[in-house]
Amino acid sequence: MILSALLTSVGINLGLCFLFFTLYSILRKQPGNITVYAPRLVTEGKFQQGDHFNLEQLLPSASWVKKAWEPSEEELISKSGLDAFIFMRMFIFSLRVFSIGGIVGIFLLLPINYMGSQLSDHSDFQNKSLDSFSISNVNNGSNRLWIHFCAAYVFTGVVCYLLYYEYGHISSKRLAHFFSSEPLPHQFTILVRGIPVPPGSTCNETVERFFKEYHPSTYLSHSVIRRSNKLQSLINDAEKLYKKFAQIKDKSEASQRQRCDGCFGLFGHKVDRLERRLQDIEDNLRMEQSSLSAKEVPAAFVSFKSRFGAAIALNIQGVNPTEWITEKAPEPLDVHWPFFSESFIKRWIGKLVAIFACAALTILFFIPVAIVQGLTNLEQLETWFPFLKSILRMAVVSQVITGYLPSLILQLFLSVVPPSMIVLSSLQGYISWSQIQKSACTKVLWFTIWNIFFANVLSGSALYRVNVFLEPKEIPTILAEAVPAQASFFIAYVVTSGWTNIASELFQLLRFICNLKNRICSGESADELEAPSIPYHSEIPRILLFVLLGITYFFLAPLILPFLLVYFCWGYIIYRNQLLNVYVPKYDTGGEFWSKVHNSTIFSLVLMHVIAIGIFGLKKLPLASGLTIPLPILTLLFDDYCRKRFLPLFKDFPAECLIKKDRQDQNDPHLSEFYEKLTRAYDDPALMPKNYTGRNDSHASPLLHTSDV
Template identity: 80%
Template sequence: MILSALLTSVAINLGLCLLFFTLYSILRKQPGNITVYVPRLVAEGKVKEGGQFNLERLLPTAGWVRKAWEPSEEDFLSNSGLDAFVFMRIFIFSLKVFTFGGIIGMFVLLPINYMGSQLSDDSEFQYKSLDSFSISNVNNGSNRLWIHFSAAYVFTGVVCYLLYYEYGYIASKRIACFYSSEPQPHQFTLLVRGIPVPPGSTCSDTVERFFLEYHPSTYLSHSVVRRSSKLQNLITDADKLYKKLTHLKQKSDPPKRQRREGCLGLYGRKVDILDHYERRLGDIEDNVRMEQSSAAAKEVPAAFVSFKTRFGAATALNIQESVNPTEWITEQAPEPQDVYWPFFSVSFIKRWISKLVVFVACTSLTVLFLIPVAIVQGLTHLDQLETWFPFLKGILRLSVVSQVITGYLPSLILQLFLSFVPPIMIMLSSLQGYISWSQIQKSACTKVLWFTIWNIFFANVLSGSALYRVNVFLDPKEIPRILAEAVPSQASFFIAYVVTSGWTAIASELFRLTQLIYNFVSRIFCRNGDDNFEPPSLPYHSEIPRIRLFGLLGVTYFILAPLILPFLLIYFCLGYIIFRNQLLKVYVPRYETGGQFWPTVHHSTIFSLILMHVIAIGLFGLKKLPLASLLTLPLPILTLLFNEYCQKRFLPIFKDYPAECLIKKDRADQNDHNMSEFYDKMADAYNDPALNPIKYSERPDSHTSPLLA
């Protein structure tokens, strides 16, 4: 790619970003869009629809930036939770890393690369290939390569220091949040799977006998899991219908209650929608009651078991309960609202098989995704396109067309295909028998991260430079050399990818185009379009892998093509302020993992450093500087030793709270007079919501007695 093509891509995406920012600053002030741009504040009752028209609402302003910047770190933590806090620390960590890397890269490495003559590019500046700004342009055997060697060591040291600091800082925040928290049911509760129920007994009786015998001083209560998957849709329908009914009753304009029965109210006879909804709600209640009666008897060999102390729960969690390790399997219970009741798989064998099936499915998806990658790489090479489509030769040789195709279109197409991956990974993770949304999202986050690294980075690198070599992974000695040949040649593609998929994607996150269109359509065709309004939660499983991919690109291309660094810095600056705004106004915390996404960030950063070292070893060999290759060998070893130390020092804190913290917290609770009331509530905390009695309608014959004692 030539410099002018990159500038074309930058201009297009910069224009889109400015357009999104301008439209956002106007549309966010419109009363009809409050459920799009401030749904969290609406749900919390801090913002209400209405207000008189004034000219200021039509003028773009940047006041949202100041409001997003104002809250202190502690205010943000108390408002959005530790998971959101950790998410923002990813941006802070990345900004620190690439600010330092950008200074070294742009003011030291880039001039050295440009002054080289290995590629002998004599074209005018705007038509120069981006390879002229990469290490590929440095002459073979040049002593200037020792500067790149030194930069690799210095950069690795700084990144490791920042990683250590962040790991320790977030671990301290995790402990501090634990100490400051009120007693929570999940701190005292375990999920027990694989309960061996003897003939003639019930699961509930078996659980009670077992824990009264082996944990008599700490056992408190239990709640047996029951199969209720068929109830989920009925309960969801009832909730939606009840929200619509409540909204209609709050309206004072009777004509709006008249509506046609057909789809979107476009056809069918007119009915009083209020009476219509009440009849439907009553019918759903009857169906729910019948299904609850049958589901109440369908016990599953699993139960949520609660203890009197946190330490008692931790003791039961960390020891093997049975001689048979496939029975009485314990794991930490999630928060009650975080439990994922559908697909509640408890069989050890079924979970093992499901993991195998999901692994095969992920592998197949990874292989199939190579098709769009090949299409994208074809667009970056105009000579291939002319071979495939000779009738387009005249059009492709036009300067503007070629610049748009090579600089903008490939990244856009790849991003469109990639948008389908996170929902698929969520679906696959939900089939693995995880008990909570947080576990599903953490699993999907890991899947999406490695899928992204393989298909966006390695697949593009190994297919885009005519290196269709299957034996790259069969001979480990060849990996550094092949990567050293392939990775620098794809620098221009990844610079354009950062601009296209980074800048525009982060700006569209602020603009929320999809939600805006849905809101507009629903307000036109469904006058009660905000009945089903529910504030969203941040999709960590898709956002964290995207951020870490850009982090990998920055670390990998630090010494190869430092021109990418300023574009990454712009992305992380935009991401920091935009996501602070979204977390304060849009996204509501759905669960709290205590910052358990950070180890994934740490591991991906270590992987990025190792990849940079491997490429540097091969690159110095290609550049006829074998001594530099030899002296680079300790770098990955030292980095892995540092990672091992962090694993021992910090990772256990993210898995379980230490006994010191648990006992201190338990002792503090002994002086709390509300603990007896808390214990009473905890007995019902993990009852399946689908089995709770419901009463939405006002019918006098509605049954409301509880199903279970």
Template identity: 65%
Template sequence: MILSALLTSVGINLGLCLLFFTLYSILKKQPINAKVYAPRFVAAKEKEKESPSETEANGFNFERLLPTAGWVRRAWQPSEDQFLSATSLDAVVFMRIFVFSLRVFGFAAVIGVFVLLPINFLGTQLEVDFSDLTNKSLDSFSISNVDDGSNWLWVHFCAAYIFSAFVCYLLYNEYSYISSRRIAHFYSSKPQPNQFTVLVRGIPVPSGSSSSEIIENFFTEYYSSTYLSHTMVRRTSKLQRLTKDADKVYRTLARIKSEKDPQQRFKRDGLFGRKVDALDHYGKKLDDLEDTVRLEQSSLAGKEVSAAFVSFKSRLAAAVALHIQQGTNPTEWVTESAPEPQDVHWPFFSSSFIKRWICKLVVLVAYAAVTILYLIPVVIVQGLANLSTLETWFPFLTSILTLTVVSEVITGYLPSLILQLFLKLVPPIMIVLSSMEGYISFSQIQKGACMKMLLFTIWNIFFANVLSGTALYRFDILLEPKKIPGLLADAVPAQASFFISYVVTSGWTSVSSELFRMIPLIFSIIKRLFSGKDGDEFEVPSIKYHSEIPRILFFGVLGITYFLLAPLILPFLLVYCCMGYLIYRNQLLNVYAPKYDTGGKFWPIVHGSTIFSLVLMHIIAIGMFGIKDLALASSLMVPLPILTLLFNEYCRKRFLPIFESYPVECLVKKDKEDQSDPSMDAFYDKLSTAYEDPALIPRRQRSTDGHNSPLLPAEV
């Protein structure tokens, strides 16, 4: 890619960013858009008090038509403690990714832009015509332009060691800080049901006995002083569908009742049928659904799954039950950490151990198939990025491609845009695949999808683009690992211009469109056009960590990898991190509400991704110094990845256990505090019913027939 094509891409995306910022600043002030841009305040009925600039719902106000940047100040002002109290620890960890990235790329930019970039540009390996700089390749700014065997390459060597040491220092401090935050958050939290509960699976049930009786007898015998209660799990997939249908009809009925014009209550029964009273129609439909729900609930009284949530009187007792094998057969009485009640993924329990094991294999095959199929758009993108390839594919476009503006847009902007559009389809697929693996909570599903998405992105966006047309189809290279560093060193710098454009398109524009929230805005407008209002179905959204975290981490992979090779990418990454920090703070404070809190368990993924990026940079550097005829530097680089991996192993031993479970010291301290808490008796009462399946809760939306008494005993 030539410099003018990059500037064209930057100009297009910068214009889109400014447009999104301006439209957001104006549309956010309109009270009619409150559910789009401030759903948290709407849900809490505090919008008028919290947002003075958005009051005055009635009457014309000229100020609401003027773009302002007040949202930037409001997003920046809250301290981390204030931000934590308003959101969750997961949100704090998510923002710490931006803080960490800013520190890494800030330090890298100082060395890369002011030291390495001039050395690269002043090299003579590639011929550069200073009189026509805009039409020259961006390779002139990469390490490829440094002369073979040049002593200036030792500057790059020293930079690799200094940068790696700095990143490891930041990683250690960040891991330590978030670990302490996690412990402090645990100490400050009120008693939570998941802290006292474990999930028990594989319950051996003799014929003629019930799972509930077996659970009761087992834990009464072996945990006689600490066992509190248990809640059996039942298969409720059909019941969940019925309750969702009933809830939907109920909301429709509530909306019809709120209509001021009685004539709007009448609708046609079918396409050509007579008009009927919608209130009566949906009322009867709701009655029928609730009767069906009650019958289904009563029929589930004996349909137990071989799983139960078992609660204890202390956190320490729950931890002991979690980490000690319960029976002589390790496939029976299997215990897992219980998620928060609202985090439970109930469909999981309809699968047996064998089915879940088979599902994991099916998911692995499906994941590989999706990864391979995605290579098709990657090949198309690479063709668009290369004019000569494009002319070969489509010879009838040769005359059009000779136009400077067309060629610059196609090579500088279009490839990244197409790749980004295809990538939008992947996160929902990863969620579906993760949900098939048998995870017991939505947070585990999201973590699994996050890991899948990260690996998918690194392979299909980085390696597939870097190696397309060469080593991607040369599987024999795996038989000669010594050639891999040289291969990467030859291929990675050649794609620097594409990834700079990708950062601008997928980074700048995507994060600014996150602020604008185009899709929710369009849906809101459509609802108002067809129903006259914004709709009664309103739910505060939650942030999609499984798609956002991999995107940020992939930019981290690009920044660390290209630090030595093409430092021109660093300023663009810094701009992205600054924008992302402000925009996501704004969104987490105003738009997204936490539905669960893992206690910062996403951070080990961030740490692992950064270590991978450093090792990848070291491997490429070893190959690059070999290609540049600096064998001594190549040899001296070998200890660096080894030292990095040793550092990672130390961090795993030092910090990772804190993210897997809380230590006895913390559990006992909290348990002692509970002994003097008079509210614990009420908490234990609620704990016994905390893990009841929501689908089994008696329906109380209509009381026309008196069928509102519980159909299942409280102790299930």
């Protein structure tokens, strides 16, 4: 790619970004769009819509930037939880890393690369190939390469220091958040599976007998799980019908809804057809709920009187390790109830299906990757489509096709990956939505790294070396040949995918169109609004991919760094705005996503080191190549230290913290009320009474009482 093609891509995407910013600053002021741009404030009752009009509503402004900047870390944690705090620390960490890297790369490495003459590019500046700004242009054996060598060591030290600082800072925030929080049900509860129910007994009796015998002083209550996935499906269908009927009921006249309950609707008392239909739905659901009261699953949520008591019970193990299997309970609203209806063999099969499906999806994705790589090569396009040769040689067309279109096509194909990974993770039998999203996040991350980075690199210039992974000694050389050759594509990808995506996140085009359609066609009100939650499983891998590109190309093609800095600056402000106004936290893992950020960054550093070893070897500087070998070893040792120093704090809270927090709660006058709520916290919502018609009779009484479970 030549410089003018990159500038064309930058111009197109800058135009789109400022268009989105302008439209957002205008549309967010319109009363009808408040459910799009501030649904969280609407659902929390902090924003009242107004019908008055003034000219300021039609003028773009940047006042939202100041409002997004003002809240402190403590305010962000209190409003959106530790996961949102971790998410924003990713941007802060990236800005610090690439600000330092940008100073070294732009003001030191980039001029050295440009002054080289290895590529012999004598075209004018506008038509210069972007490879002229990469390490490929530095002459073989040049002593200037020692500057790149030193930069790699300095940059690695900076990244490791910042990683250590962030891990420590986040750990302290996690502990502080724990001590300042109110008693929460999941802190006092564990999940027990594989309960051995003896003949003639029930799961309910077995659980109560076991914990009263072995944990008599701390055991509080339990809730046995029942097979309710089919019932939950019926409830979902019923709620959809209820919403539909509610809209019809508001719009239609009472006389049009009423009919007689006698023969053919001609005789008898007049009744509301919608009311009668909803009553039938309630009765059917109640019958289904009653039939499930005896369908127990050998699993239960067991609650204790203290956090320390729950932690001790978490480590119980029966004579048979496949029985009395324990794990931490998720938050009550985070429980993925369909999991409990699956047997062990179904969960095992589900894991196998997920693995094979991920592999198949990864392989199939090579098709769009091949298309994208073909678009970056005009000569190949002319071979494929000879009748378009005259059009392809037009300056504007060639610049758009090579600079903008490949990244756009790749991004369109990538949009189907996150929802696919959510489906696959759901098949694996996780007990909570947070675990499903964490699993999907890992799948999307490694899918993205492989298919966006490695697949493009190998298909671009080293596809013929398919045996690269069978020759470990050749991996640095192959990557050293292939990775710099794709620098221009990834610079364009940051501009196209990064900038435009971050701006479209602010504009919320799809939600805006849906809101406009609903207002025009169905007239839905804000009372039915449900604020969305941020999709960590898709957003975190996207950000970490850009971190990977920045670290990998730091000394190979530092021209990428200013474009990354723009992306992270915009992302920091935009996502703060979205977390405060749009997204509502559905769960809080306590910052467990940070381990994925740390691991991905370590992987990026080691990958940079491997490429550096190969590059210095290709550039006829074997001494520098040999002296680079300690870098990945030192980085992995640092990673091992961080795992032992910080990771245990993210898996479980220390006993010291649990005991201190339990002692604090002893002075809480509301503790008895909390225990009462705790006994009902993990009741299956599918077994709760459903009252769509407002009847006040025995049909609305609870199906199961605490003593039943």
